[in-house]
Amino acid sequence: MLKIKTRILTIEDIAADKDKIEAAAKLLRDGEVVAFPTETVYGLGANALDPEAVKKIFTAKGRPGDNPLIVHIADIGQWSGLAEAIPESAQALARAFWPGPLTIILKKREVVPHEVTAGLDTVAVRMPSHPVARSLIAAARVPIAAPSANFSGRPSPTTARHVLEDLEGRIPLILDGGRADVGVESTVVDMAREVPVLLRPGGITREMLEQVLGRVEVDPGIMSPIREDRPVPSPGMKYKHYAPKAPVTVFRGSEDRIRLAIDREARRQQRWGKKVGILATDDNKDFYTAGIVRSMGSRARPADLAASLFALLREFDELGVDTILAEGVDPHDEGLAVMNRLARAAGFHFIDV
Numbered sequence: 001m002l003k004i005k006t007r008i009l010t011i012e013d014i015a016a017d018k019d020k021i022e023a024a025a026k027l028l029r030d031g032e033v034v035a036f037p038t039e040t041v042y043g044l045g046a047n048a049l050d051p052e053a054v055k056k057i058f059t060a061k062g063r064p065g066d067n068p069l070i071v072h073i074a075d076i077g078q079w080s081g082l083a084e085a086i087p088e089s090a091q092a093l094a095r096a097f098w099p100g101p102l103t104i105i106l107k108k109r110e111v112v113p114h115e116v117t118a119g120l121d122t123v124a125v126r127m128p129s130h131p132v133a134r135s136l137i138a139a140a141r142v143p144i145a146a147p148s149a150n151f152s153g154r155p156s157p158t159t160a161r162h163v164l165e166d167l168e169g170r171i172p173l174i175l176d177g178g179r180a181d182v183g184v185e186s187t188v189v190d191m192a193r194e195v196p197v198l199l200r201p202g203g204i205t206r207e208m209l210e211q212v213l214g215r216v217e218v219d220p221g222i223m224s225p226i227r228e229d230r231p232v233p234s235p236g237m238k239y240k241h242y243a244p245k246a247p248v249t250v251f252r253g254s255e256d257r258i259r260l261a262i263d264r265e266a267r268r269q270q271r272w273g274k275k276v277g278i279l280a281t282d283d284n285k286d287f288y289t290a291g292i293v294r295s296m297g298s299r300a301r302p303a304d305l306a307a308s309l310f311a312l313l314r315e316f317d318e319l320g321v322d323t324i325l326a327e328g329v330d331p332h333d334e335g336l337a338v339m340n341r342l343a344r345a346a347g348f349h350f351i352d353v
């Protein structure tokens with residue numbers, strides 16, 4: 001792939017000059033890709049109605065062509081142009097959680113190109129809340145297809161620097177909007193089925209969805225590997241994803257057993273000359289006697305754990321650790337998203353203690 005110059009615009013640049021957003025929006029209208037901040041993670045956007053532009057996303061990311069993209073809108077009116085029929089239950093979700101970290105899947109309209117949906121007859125739509133994302137999409141005046149702006153298989157980017165690390169020389173522009181608040185990708189819920197199905201947990205938790213919808217099924221692919229004998233509900237589930245370079249092991253069980261087992265394993269690996277990273281929580285971080293310890297935050301605030309997870313996985317890569325030992329957390333509220341991302345980073349390598 002030909003190397004191109006990647007420009008970065010800071011939040012100050014953007015705030016000082018309204019034309020900057022307009023210029024970025026014009027790039028999008030002209031069929032280019034632009035990386036931009038959202039409240040979840042950074043996205044790599046292109047005009048969702050332009051198949052050639054959408055193909056550039058796949059090339060820049062090295063993304064498999066059978067993994068569909070989420071379409072981002074700035075105005076609720078854009079939704080009905082993309083999705084066939086919008087049932088009352090889906091509208092209730094949108095009223096409750098948009099703009100915000102929720103993606104809703106419905107039957108697609110003809111205009112949505114194959115390149116976006118990877119040939120599926122459904123389309124995933126989300127209205128982000130980040131002000132830079134909102135003004136960019138509004139200024140583009142077209143819906144924007146955007147996966148996370150990481151190189152395929154790397155942890156999703158929560159800062160503009162992460163995007164640059166992965167995609168420098170591959171994309172023309174990054175809008176820097178500071179650190180992404182939520183830190184994990186949006187919750188994905190499939191509303192094209194009889195019963196709503198949670199396909200990817202995120203900042204809008206299962207508990208929050210249930211308050212609006214009543215019952216929500218949780219796809220088994222969230223916490224265990226996809227079985228070969230059943231159809232894949234969401235193509236993204238097939239891929240290992242979110243992986244740092246070092247192998248990850250997730251320890252599950254009671255907190256005191258987790259920390260004992262991790263400490264023992266860290267000491268053992270260190271004796272073999274291995275550099276060990278421990279992905280800990282505030283509650284246990286002072287307990288460890290070996291390894292490089294980084295805390296995701298307090299177990300009492302699972303949203304904090306989610307917010308720091310990907311940045312810490314990248315930090316362990318930079319430190320060049322040989323292995324990462326991660327504390328499992330309670331799979332409730334935002335903890336479900338944390339466990340889902342940890343499971344996938346680990347290739348579902350759990351140790352139950």
Ligand code: TXA
Nearest residue numbers: 040042043068069122123124147148185186234235236
């Ligand atoms: O927070 C987010 O959602 C971020 C920001 C940029 O908005 N975007 C993001 O996109 O995480 P991506 O491409 O990394 O993840 C999209 C996920 C994939 O797992 C994909 O398989 C699934 O959504 N998906 C997209 N369209 C789908 C569809 N029609 N049916 C089932 N799954 C779908």
Ligand code: MG
Nearest residue numbers: 147148156185
């Ligand atoms: Mg992604």
